[in-house]
Amino acid sequence: MVNTHKKYEKLLANYDLHCKRIAKATTIDINETPQEKIKRIKWLEEDYIRWFEYYFLNYAKKKSAKFHREIADILINNTQIYLLLEAYRSAGKTVHICMGIPLFLYFKKMMKYAIIMGQTEPKAQRLLSGLQIQLKFNQRLINDYGQRFKIGDWAEGDFSTTDGVRFRSFGFGQSPRGEQEEGQRPDYIGVDDSDIKKHLNNDRIMGDREDFVFEDLIGCFDSADDAVKRFVFANNNFHKKSLTNRLKLRFKEAQIKAIAKAQQQRSGDRKERHIVPTGKFRILSIPAVKDMVKFEPLWPEKTSSLYWKDLYDELGYRSFCREYMHIHVAEGSIFKxxxxxxxxxxxxxxxxxxxxxxxxxxxxxxxxxxxxxxxxxxxxxxxxxxxxxxxxxxxxxxxxxxxxxxxxxxxxxxxxxxxxxxxxxxxxxxxxxxxxxxxxxxxxxxxxxxxxxxxxxxxxxxxxxxxxxxxxxxxxxxxxxxxxxxxxxxxxxxxxxxxxxxxxxxxxxxxxxxxxxxxxxxxxxxxxxxxxxxxxxx
Missing domain, CATH: 3.30.420.320 (DNA-packaging terminase, C-terminal nuclease domain)
Structure with a gap:
């Protein structure tokens, strides 16, 4: 009990310190005219990466990678999308799927109810605190969009904005079944780093975790034909029996079924045969490097090939593949x-x-x-x-x-x-x-x-x-x-x-x-x- 109290006090202290850092970092131009301001906001909103790098200076210390834009394009440009994002550790996935993208959707009036899910309830609450801090203390956001925070607190896992948009956090396994705000069901669900190694060899538990994603999470979206359903599960794919890999296989099955269904429905006119739909399910795989020969990084603005080569030498072939390349290599395998x-x-x-x-x-x-x-x-x-x-x-x-x-x-x-x-x-x-x-x-x-x-x-x-x-x-x-x-x-x-x-x-x-x-x-x-x-x- 004492340890829990101390952890909570430390969490609050870190929160207060982070609030001050955000407020200090997000300076504004007080000489900007209203016309200039409107023009600038419009220009920023035309490009998510441009928007992100302007408003979130604390996180945009390095230029965003091409794959960050790809992640954003998939989630922003599709109103019904289930994205499995297997991204290497330190790829910057969390800050985008749990803060940048939901806030962009919110300010552009493209989202009404977001659920952020972490591995545990405290981790999910920390993710939610990042959103609340930005709304309350980011001077650039407040200057351009006004004070939007209204009521609630990240420590309770729930807060709302002045225009009625709700943000909630859950630990993985906490069911959001029946969640709705004034009839509005969640329309954005971001699941971050919720895969664990503990139960890899227990098929029953891993099967339950897989079912939880499809039934409790994806299942809590509105069932209307035109309902907005944005879902993203982000993790590195570290083991063939991991939840991430199980979901990847399920997503592949769904993609293949979508292709087969489209082929069956195709008319005699074959002019559209080159269109290959994958339905709502998408898989985006982001390894740390393009190959393990030259070690060319996928985020060169942040990390050099020399860094990855040194890390490869330190970790060894198998561990590097598992943690940074999404490859599950069995000892003695032939094709490496x-x-x-x-x-x-x-x-x-x-x-x-x-x-x-x-x-x-x-x-x-x-x-x-x-x-x-x-x-x-x-x-x-x-x-x-x-x-x-x-x-x-x-x-x-x-x-x-x-x-x-x-x-x-x-x-x-x-x-x-x-x-x-x-x-x-x-x-x-x-x-x-x-x-x-x-x-x-x-x-x-x-x-x-x-x-x-x-x-x-x-x-x-x-x-x-x-x-x-x-x-x-x-x-x-x-x-x-x-x-x-x-x-x-x-x-x-x-x-x-x-x-x-x-x-x-x-x-x-x-x-x-x-x-x-x-x-x-x-x-x-x-x-x-x-x-x-x-x-x-x-």
Whole structure:
């Protein structure tokens, strides 16, 4: 009891000190005319980052990163959005999702009731105190928008503004079911750093935490068609069994369902086939660095590549991946994070060989259907397009035909193959039926080669990755299919029960482009030999 009292006293003392710092830091121009003031406010409100860096000097000591703008754009420009934000530790996510963005929405009259959730009730209250301090003591906000704080207190987890907007805080697990203010249900929910390691191996508890997010939190939004529903869950993704990763998998499922639903509803007019909606669910992944070779930071205005390289050396590969890269690396895994690279893909015509390869799975459900386009240019192997979903073979066929049409693939020499060990005629017919419907066909053929065990053939790709010859398409880095392929590569090891359809399809594509180049090189040598024997042959 004594310790609790002391903690509370310290919290109040810190609050008072922070109030003074905010008031002191936010000076105003007393010589500004009303016209100049109106013009300036309008100019600031046109750009969230500009607005944030003007009003919150204590937090904007470093220039905001590009990903801060992306976070803001997603939450501000969508009235119905569920965002899973996996951001590395110290990425500045808290100050934006729990203060900057809700205040921006509030002052622009785009939000009426915000819930801020932290790992515990005291942590949530501290987050709420940040909002209250700004409203009561930020001189720039008061000068431009007036004194808006009305009643309540962060220490009670609840306060309101003069224009009737309410801000509440909850600790994770405290249910906001039934929350409403004069009939207004919450329209903004920010959940910050609420994932913990304590119960990772207890599936029941972790399942309950996952259900809490979908049922108690997302479920407390208004059910009206036009209701505003802005939800963001922000955390680093530190373990494959973590709440963050569980939610990521659920969000991926929701995205895939949204895409499938849009395809089913699509009319016969295919002019809009290039539009790929993901519904309300979005995943934004922000690692600390682009790769663990050059350590190029995603927030260079704050942290240098040298800092991240030193931290990597201090923490070690596994811990750095977990805390700063959202990668869950099992000891002894084959495909390591440090092998993964991204770059802009070439035009199709610039590749020496191109192959689409599919592993479509004999099972109707359960396994993933995979179709991957790999291009080879000199030593490099480029993973250009990826389809990797728990769906039907007919859906794979639609995806391939759409991609073929959208990118005019008939102009290029591309091999189209699928694993033909099981029911190849049935598999091929799915592609032929899609072609019948469109009036033209893609020449998909079965790969009837006898193959070694799946583990051996997938493991044989390790050398290509280890030599840093494999590159993923940077334009598809946030694509759910490419993310799934990476997850399956990371999880691949002998005895693992993880899905491996993606790596198997990738092996098929890589194997084919290498064979294609070998065949063409052999043909060229034979041709040269024939011509040398008969100089009159052209």
């Amino acid at each position: 994070v440090k092998y993964m690279q991204w770059k802009k893909m070439h035009d199709y015509k610039k590749y020496d060989a191109l192959c689409f390869y599919g592993d479509l799975s004999y099972k109707v459900t359960g396994d993933f259907k995979a179709m991957i386009l790999v291009g080879k240019t000199k030593r490099e192997l480029h993973i250009i397009h990826t389809y990797l979903r728990q769906s039907s073979r007919a859906d794979v066929a639609r995806w391939l035909y759409d991609l073929y049409e959208d990118n005019n693939l008939h102009f290029y020499n591309i091999r189209y193959q699928i694993d033909g060990l099981f029911a190849q005629d049935e598999f091929i017919s799915d592609f032929d039926l899609e072609g019948d419907e469109r009036g033209w066909h893609i020449p998909v053929i079965p790969d009837k080669r006898t193959k070694e065990s799946k583990y051996d053939r997938v493991e044989s790709m390790e050398g290509f990755f280890q030599r840093l010859w494999v590159f993923f398409n940077e334009e598809e880095k946030e694509n759910a299919d490419q993310i799934e392929l990476l997850d399956q590569l990371y999880a691949f090891e002998r005895g693992s029960e993880a899905h491996d359809d993606g790596p198997d399809a990738l092996h098929g594509a890589i194997s084919n482009v290498n064979v294609m180049l070998h065949e063409s090189a052999f043909d060229a040598r034979v041709g040269m030999a024939d011509n040398s024997d008969n100089p009159n042959t052209y």
